[in-house]
Amino acid sequence: MTEGTRTGRAVPGNRWDLLDGVRPDVAPTVSVIVAHYRQPEQLARLLHALGRQDFPADRVEIIVVDDGSPEPPVVPRGVRLLVQADAGFRLAAARNLGAAAARNEILVFLDADTTPEPEYLRQITRLPALAFDSVTVGRRKHADLALVPTTSPIEIAGPRHELEDPSWLVDAYRESRNLLDLNCRSYRYLIGAVLACSRRFFLETGGFDDSFDQYGGEDWEWGYRAWLLGAVIAHVPEAVAWHDGADRAGREPGALSSKNAETLRLIDLIPVPGSRGRGLPANRVDILVSGPKADATEAQAFVSVDSALAALPRHSATIATVGAAPLIPPDPERFDRVRLEFVLERPVRIHPGALATVLTAVESGDYQEVLVRDANGTLLLRARSRREAARQRRWGPDAVLPTLELGDLPGITELVAEVDLEAYLGGW
Incomplete structure (x- = not known):
């Protein structure tokens, strides 16, 4: 496949399995967009891991977007740093800011507290490099990395300090055959901290809804719009990244209230059965x-x-x-x-x-x-x-x-x- 035809693979429906074993002849150019807020040690761990990828370094740019930390992070030479004002939890806006500044073909979104294993970039960019309307989600695992040196190999440190994965997500990936079996509610399995797509398709979606200013939901809302626009969606279990800490639902006392607020926000934005109200009609038409x-x-x-x-x-x-x-x-x-x-x-x-x-x-x-x-x-x-x-x-x-x-x-x-x-x- 030549550089000019890399985006030209089409599959019927969501049949990304028809591209199993196929790799682009030339590695795509990749922009890694890292969202950060007051996480200097976790950011250092992530940036160290990005330096250990089995992917051509000259094909990668790294963009760190700081969401208004009191003190912006210090990043190594060659890493681009963008800063937005502290106006609440603006993860969606931070990701959009990074995407707007990106120069490369494939966008890889990571959060500063989520560290990729060495083959992460190679695995998660494969499908978007073959078909530009592919959206891939990596395998986010959980570990307690608080006492682990930032330079420790994550593929060793992660399993040694592993925490329990959320069973609902593990089950969903297994039952859907890694999202090969897709439906209108599969957006729930797209996790923004381990997401990748082509820059071309991201622009087609209009990006994340940057009116989100509280934790949660911006990735699901974007995922549903991507699904509506015909994205080929796949979970890539070989693309492993380790989140520092337990799943949020299991570690915060106010998690249920926060989740309810997120669900209420999404009722009108995703008006499908199982997401909209049972009796109250949504404003948007399904x-x-x-x-x-x-x-x-x-x-x-x-x-x-x-x-x-x-x-x-x-x-x-x-x-x-x-x-x-x-x-x-x-x-x-x-x-x-x-x-x-x-x-x-x-x-x-x-x-x-x-x-x-x-x-x-x-x-x-x-x-x-x-x-x-x-x-x-x-x-x-x-x-x-x-x-x-x-x-x-x-x-x-x-x-x-x-x-x-x-x-x-x-x-x-x-x-x-x-x-x-x-x-x-x-x-x-």
């Missing part, structure tokens, strides 16, 4: 319904969209149009997290539960689109994933997943004659 596109009476159009919304998960869907008439004033922010689109091609009545098969198929990640036809082959509706649409726009036919066609589904009926709207609403 599923968008439009149509019917064919000629329909006002009553037929109402029954079409109303029955479609009733058949979809509660509070998940919103109508965009009835026919060609927009029902909702333009509001880009409200629609910037749409995950699925249901387009009604014909006037239809959809009974409760009738869309379950369609929803399962389009959410599976196995298809770019699901088409529903009646017994005569007439197209009644289509369901499509915004994630897969993004991948198709980016890669064209190289990344296209198959289309699933479903015929004559029970409970989905074309409305040929005029409907009795009063009877529909009254239930008789």
